[in-house]
Amino acid sequence: xxxDLTALGARIDRTNELLQRMLAEVAKTPSTHAIFVDAGYLxxxxxxxxxxxxxxxxxxxxxxxxxxxxxxxxxxxxxxxRLLRVYWYDGARRRIHTAEQQSIAELPDVKVRLGNLNSSxxxxxxxxxxxxxxxxxxRHRAISDAALLGGDEDLVSAVEAAQGYGARVHLWGIEAPxxxxxxxxxxxEVDSQRTLDLDFFKPYVSRRTAAAEGTTARPTREDVRFxxxxxxxxxxxxxxxxxxxxLLPGHPYLPGSVDQDLLVEAEGLLxxxxxxxxxxxxALRDGFWGHLxxxx
Numbered sequence: 001x002x003x004d005l006t007a008l009g010a011r012i013d014r015t016n017e018l019l020q021r022m023l024a025e026v027a028k029t030p031s032t033h034a035i036f037v038d039a040g041y042l043x044x045x046x047x048x049x050x051x052x053x054x055x056x057x058x059x060x061x062x063x064x065x066x067x068x069x070x071x072x073x074x075x076x077x078x079x080x081x082r083l084l085r086v087y088w089y090d091g092a093r094r095r096i097h098t099a100e101q102q103s104i105a106e107l108p109d110v111k112v113r114l115g116n117l118n119s120s121x122x123x124x125x126x127x128x129x130x131x132x133x134x135x136x137x138x139r140h141r142a143i144s145d146a147a148l149l150g151g152d153e154d155l156v157s158a159v160e161a162a163q164g165y166g167a168r169v170h171l172w173g174i175e176a177p178x179x180x181x182x183x184x185x186x187x188x189e190v191d192s193q194r195t196l197d198l199d200f201f202k203p204y205v206s207r208r209t210a211a212a213e214g215t216t217a218r219p220t221r222e223d224v225r226f227x228x229x230x231x232x233x234x235x236x237x238x239x240x241x242x243x244x245x246x247l248l249p250g251h252p253y254l255p256g257s258v259d260q261d262l263l264v265e266a267e268g269l270l271x272x273x274x275x276x277x278x279x280x281x282x283a284l285r286d287g288f289w290g291h292l293x294x295x296x
Contacts (some may be wrong), residue, residue, distance in 0.1 A: 029143065063278060146167055146168070224266065235258075
């Protein structure tokens, strides 16, 4: 009898030891977040806020710069968490990528998911794609937090599905000039809410004007890369090596404030708008980073 009790006690001790090890491993596992962007909502709300129109043909959106700003914002909110990736949901006829969607899909840490676009230019199937991804990632414990940029009431089921598996869903909205641009039932269901304002979107949205078209020749990627290096040299001279050491771990991303200063100064030197020019924005950052890394 005593031998049985001793064996049982040993098994209990062994089980407790295994549980403690498992809890210790879980405690060391970093939290993970992902950003989910309903591009239809983004274009409509940001276009109206900055350019005064929801018509995509009437304004340029610097998607690359905006995505990096969203990543930077998430990094400050989820300070002890790592980014899984950005999911970008948009519509396209027969689900065939446009040139702009293809350039977005080529960005690091970005996954483009396409629903259909009907004859009235309305997205179909995007909400179900968001729900599928949110639910799957939450179920497999791939994310602990989800930042959702959207406003459609149909996203409520996606939020509930993710929360059912223990993930927290944080709704990000875009400032509305009048009233609200997000459904109340969606606001009720999420774990937290944040609104991105006009100042956040201004650097990435610019209205197209007929007068501006064709007035300045489009610079080459090498021209823009050279300007990026010029600005980096000026930045390093002003900030010093300590700021450089702080900046390098974030490669290939730049903090939002640095990225915007780089964009504005480059446009001034080039006398050319880089908004909506994903390849040139990438060349600009390549030139900036290339010079800084060469000095380290």
